[in-house]
Amino acid sequence: MPGWDWNAFGRYLISGYLLEGAWTTIWLSVVVMVLGLLLGLVAAIMNMSKSPVLQGIAKFYLWIMRGTPLLVQLIIIYTGLPQIGIRLNVVQSALLGLSLNEGAYLSEIIRAGILSVPKGQFDAARALGMDSSTLMRVIVLPQAARVMIPPLGNNFNGLLKTTSITSVISMEELLRRGQMLIQVEFRVLEIFVVAALYYLVMITLWGMVQRRLEAHYGRSVAPATTTERRSTVAPDSGNGEGAATAVERREMEHDLR
Amino acid sequence: MREPVKQTPGTDPTQPVVEAEDVHKYFGSLHVLRGVGMEVQRGEVIVLIGPSGSGKSTLLRCLNHLEKLDRGRILVNGHPMGYREVNGRRVELREREVAKQRRDVGMVFQQFNLFPHLTALENITAGPIHVLQRKKEEAEAQARQLLEMVGLPFKAHAYPAQLSGGQQQRIAIARALAMNPTLMLFDEPTSALDPEMITEVLDVMLKLSDQGMTMIVVTHEMGFAKAAADRIIFMDEGRLVEEAPATQFFANPRHERTRQFLSKILH
Ligand SMILES: Nc1ncnc2c1ncn2[C@@H]1O[C@H](COP(=O)(O)OP(=O)(O)O)[C@@H](O)[C@H]1O
Ligand SMILES: [Mg+2]
Numbered sequence: 030m031p032g033w034d035w036n037a038f039g040r041y042l043i044s045g046y047l048l049e050g051a052w053t054t055i056w057l058s059v060v061v062m063v064l065g066l067l068l069g070l071v072a073a074i075m076n077m078s079k080s081p082v083l084q085g086i087a088k089f090y091l092w093i094m095r096g097t098p099l100l101v102q103l104i105i106i107y108t109g110l111p112q113i114g115i116r117l118n119v120v121q122s123a124l125l126g127l128s129l130n131e132g133a134y135l136s137e138i139i140r141a142g143i144l145s146v147p148k149g150q151f152d153a154a155r156a157l158g159m160d161s162s163t164l165m166r167v168i169v170l171p172q173a174a175r176v177m178i179p180p181l182g183n184n185f186n187g188l189l190k191t192t193s194i195t196s197v198i199s200m201e202e203l204l205r206r207g208q209m210l211i212q213v214e215f216r217v218l219e220i221f222v223v224a225a226l227y228y229l230v231m232i233t234l235w236g237m238v239q240r241r242l243e244a245h246y247g248r249s250v251a252p253a254t255t256t257e258r259r260s261t262v263a264p265d266s267g268n269g270e271g272a273a274t275a276v277e278r279r280e281m282e283h284d285l286r
Numbered sequence: 287m288r289e290p291v292k293q294t295p296g297t298d299p300t301q302p303v304v305e306a307e308d309v310h311k312y313f314g315s316l317h318v319l320r321g322v323g324m325e326v327q328r329g330e331v332i333v334l335i336g337p338s339g340s341g342k343s344t345l346l347r348c349l350n351h352l353e354k355l356d357r358g359r360i361l362v363n364g365h366p367m368g369y370r371e372v373n374g375r376r377v378e379l380r381e382r383e384v385a386k387q388r389r390d391v392g393m394v395f396q397q398f399n400l401f402p403h404l405t406a407l408e409n410i411t412a413g414p415i416h417v418l419q420r421k422k423e424e425a426e427a428q429a430r431q432l433l434e435m436v437g438l439p440f441k442a443h444a445y446p447a448q449l450s451g452g453q454q455q456r457i458a459i460a461r462a463l464a465m466n467p468t469l470m471l472f473d474e475p476t477s478a479l480d481p482e483m484i485t486e487v488l489d490v491m492l493k494l495s496d497q498g499m500t501m502i503v504v505t506h507e508m509g510f511a512k513a514a515a516d517r518i519i520f521m522d523e524g525r526l527v528e529e530a531p532a533t534q535f536f537a538n539p540r541h542e543r544t545r546q547f548l549s550k551i552l553h
Contacts, residue, residue: 119422153458156350157413157465158389160382167416171403 037216041223050206051227058189061127065188066139066181068132074165087136094133099194101176102126107198123195131188138180142173174246182239189231202226209265301329301364303469303500304349308358311344311524318344321358326469331501333511333532336521337547342504344473345521349502350391351384362391363468371549376458389417392462396474398454401444406457407442413465425464432460436490452483456490463494470494472503506551512536520544 041047075087093104107122117125146169154164196205207224211217304326309452311319318341326332334342353369360367362431368384369376379387401409410429413496414420421430433439436456446454455475462470476484484522488510495501495514505511511518512532520541521531528544529535536552539545 065535140411149395149397149399150401151392152347153354153395153401153461154390154412155352155385156393156416158385158387159413160385163416167412168401172401172542 034216034219037214038219038223041210041216041220044210044223046210047203047206047220047223047227050201050203050224051231053200053206054189054192054202054227055231056125057127057192057195057200058185059129060124061192062185062188064124064128065131065135067139068128069135069139072132072136073143076136076140077143091133091136094130099126099130099191100197102130103195103198119195119198119200122198123192123200126198127188127192127195131184134184135181138177138184139173141180142177143169145176146172178239178242178246182235182242186232186235186239189235190228194206301327301328302326302361303363304502305361305364306349306358307346307360309345309355309360310357311341311353312356313350318524319348322524322526323358324519324526326500326502327499328468328497328500330481330516331495331499331503331514333515333518334502334521335506335511335518335547335551336527341524342521343473346393346473346502346504349469349471350388350393352393354378362387385417389413389465390468392465392467392470394455394458394470394472394475396477398446398458398478400454400458400461402446405443405445406438406449409446409457410461410464413461417465419461429460429464432463433457434471435463435493436460437486444532447523450483452486453485455479455487459487459490459494468500470499470501470504472501474504474506476505476507477504508536508552520547 072087072090076091077082078084103122103126106117107119110117143165150168150172151164154168159167192200192202193204195202196208199205201209203224207220211220214220242281302325304324306322306324308321309322310317322341322345324332334345336342344353348355349362349367354368359369363385364374367387368379370379370383371377400406401412404412407426407429410432411420411422411425414425414428415422430439430442433442437458438453438460440455441449441453441457444453446457449457459475460507475491476487479487486508488507491501491503491510492514501514503510503515517529517534518535520527520539520543522533522543528539528541530538530540535544536548539548
């Protein structure tokens, strides 16, 4: 079936089947991001705790998640675990695998964000009688946000694309839907170009959202005064372009340590 | 104006606000506090002086348990700070309980440490709202009184970065006062300020001492010490070397170290 078929391309472009796949990609990314942030926050706090046990658990988690490919993690969860009696369906496996993986990377961003808040802020909050959770919620995380939002945004950008890996465990997100459509329609190029366009649209829209978020969180925190010197733990990696590749975001993560 | 200095219910006014006994503190192998003992009565203003590195900040930070003690004990309003005593042994309190104890002790830092993402008003209401669970309107009403008291009624909505150092420090004092503490700790509150801003901060502190606030102030502002201090304590190498009422302290220092130190800071 040689040649480019504009008609087919047009049909795929508005195909409900592919759009559903794109929607799955979006909600999967959002849910994973939320779960990943929670996991990442817990891991970051454990990693910074004085207890060697908590610290050990956090470090072990990061070591496993960042030391093995996501693909392997997903296959172990979906295909391997049933062998020992743990049966998760496709959606559960995808959510678990992606969230665990994402949480590990996000925890390093969160940790760098928390470390960027000057020690005097912790002292002042404690001196007012705040306990750790209040201190984090009211004082530290809002200040850390300014440092964290750009890399977190880039991470979400990467995540939108990374979800395509779950196609290997037959999660019906955009890529998988594309593959399935090809099996009936045999129009590889048209279908994959449509899928690629969908990804581009999602990434571009996210880039716009990200720029707004960065503007918002950069707003109230006026420039550091002479007495609020900030350490430079986290590089200001956000250019708002929202076009970092998965490799770039992994590398950026590396710099954060 | 502020309500009169609060008294912890059930404690008699003769109960010392601070009782420290044989306080020791190490940073690694560095022995920073070497057996500090002191007693501060309600309404007293103590000025703590001493060379850099003598342990003044560390002592203040032990008083509200920002630092743990290695030996000895500190009672604030009769309660062991940060610890509970079980069969004569001390057990460190859980974090939440320490946090509760700290409500009674206000602290003002050399570097102000205002929360940069919050306005002046929000800095002052942060404690009452998030620690004391006060209603927002109530906390703001009190915060406005405090802004008035520190002379910054028109800066409620300014962010710290928009304020001068002296203004920031006055907001920091208001922030600490918003918790209605029984004790205020000041760690070199004017050392980071340009000279022309020092007086505006000291004036607020004088006002506070006139209102009967119990205060421990680390400062080298001897003018303030003469005007406000009930006692001056000289600290050196982790020990309280000498203490005396202000007049006597300057006129007639007993120890050689004190004399040397005074000759350095008085000129
Ligand atoms: N967190 C810390 N870790 C290690 N050493 C410290 C720490 N804080 C203070 N020190 C050391 O303890 C000594 C006393 O410090 P400090 O209490 O700040 O003195 P001062 O306030 O009188 O200048 C100094 O030698 C200082 O370097
Ligand atoms: Mg000091």
